[in-house]
Amino acid sequence: MGTEEDELSVFRDRWKQELNKSTKAAKEKEGYFGDQNKDGSSVHQSTSFWENQSSVSQPTPKEQPEYVSIAEGLLDGRSGPLLDRLEHERTRTRKRAPESEAPKTDAPPKKVNASQKLLEQFLQDLNEVNDIPFFDVELPYELALKIFNFLGRTDLGRCAQVSKSWKVLAEDELLWYRLCLEEGFQKGANISDSPCWKSTVRDCRNTENAVKSNWKNRVGSIRHLQYELGKVLCDVSSCAGLVIAGYTSGDVRLWDTLHWDKFYLKPTHSIRNETPAPYASHVRVNKTIAAAAYENGCVDVWSTVTGLEPIHQYQHLQRVHVLDLSPDGPALASASGPDVRVDAPDEQGYWRSQSLVQLPKPVDGVLVVPGKRDIPLVTAWAGESVYLLNSRPEEEQEPRVLHSVYGHPVTCVDTSPSRAAMGIKSCGWGMNDGGNKIQVYGLESGQCELTMGNSAGDFTCVNLRDSGPHLLLCGNRDRRVRVFDLRTGSSVLSLYAHHMGVTAVQADDWRIVSGGGEGLVIVWEMRIGAKLWEMHNRHPVRHIRFSSSTLVTANIPDEKSPRGACITDDDLTAHRRYRGLICHYDFSMDSSSQDHILPICRSNYAESSGYNYNIGLSMPYDTLSGP
Incomplete structure (x- = not known):
């Protein structure tokens, strides 16, 4: 330690000696201090800044000391002279060990100007820093950009405040x-689509935060999708701004909520003029394809891009019990009795049957596994067995059994591209093993990976594909919504709300939306396990689908032909009671904008009109004027 302190003392003395010497300034100087003017003084902003901070009236010296040139080179990125001088000092002091400290002088202290103060601060910084920072080392721009590529928004913002070169x-x-x-x-955007991507990121994050605040505070607009007298809602599906609904009159309606275009899809029975028209019992939609199944076993397929006429149609011998459409491509699966049929277009674009499989028992449900595949992969369950269907049209293969336990029926199933989660009902002796459970299987291995849950009630719905990473969401008849961690198999959250059981659930990284048999829709904050708000309508909630700024819910009645009332009459109250309801919530709207508020929501509470509307979505109670 003594040797290092002696070296530092000698180094400081030599710098102070150079300070008292006057040297001629370099003819060509570029960098942080700029070029000289006619008087030979530095005119760069940074020098003027330091001089103005110390003494405004002090004149600028005509000739600069040598340390200023070295400092200019350091700040301009030319660290060679400084490194050479430091290496020279270290080599010279190693050859001879100093016998004593530098002699003290009894001369009176000289007046210290701003340059000397700057030098003292510079020497103090050198004393604290062991190595030269990397921004003083000359690096290629591409290499420095590669290093910055590993930083996030916060780190890039901090680096931009270091120097001008780092800011660039x-x-x-x-x-x-x-x-x-x-x-x-901006998914799918090119780098040339925005003149300033930093501003684009900032604007997108501000919008995201505003929409999240609207979600939590229930600020936005609500729209009830149009209905007509004499039509009872049978099924609803939505995807990417498209909403499709089937009615007891046989009509199928499609809404584009992005542009608010609405139109009827022409079913096959309307072209044939069949009377009476069969119910549209099941409907599904994705970005390009819409499908509907009817009570008479007919299945129609439309293109949401090319037109309203069916592009494919086939017939089952019995009533279609379940229908599912792939969310990522044109693949359709339907089941009637024990038969499961999978249809998809071939390489030329013509639709045809890919496989037709008969299971031992009547099918309870089918799901097309998400993900783009050459051959559609379908999961079907019947009774206590779950099957995996993956066969080519020219090959006859038996369905692969994924799960089967005698006496333990499957109540609900959901799939992700690599996993399948199913609710298992324990009966008889199985109740002694902890009650009903959720089991997760790997689609590739066909082995059970996790067993979770311990509930006395039946699991009614499970959501695996839309939940957050490593999370599984499920609903139960015991009125609870549960969240499980797929890494540990433990329950991380349990929410109690729906007194008639949970019928539909969906979640993302911070929110949960659940629907119950009593018609209640509840929005939860997942991280704190708190209820944000709720909405109630008649009939059970059978469909929930939300995106970053929208929410679609559907209350579908169980009774399609209500007794004791004629809904075909011009009785609006009776029609509202039995028809079902589709609600579209948009949380990106400004609550102060009157264009997006329903007329019934603009009431001042003095009018007697209105029915079962929660006007808190568009007009908070604290903004109402007094009576």
């Missing part, structure tokens, strides 16, 4: 374009 690097368009895509904004 931290605000490079390529870095912010990558961040924009990684955070899910």
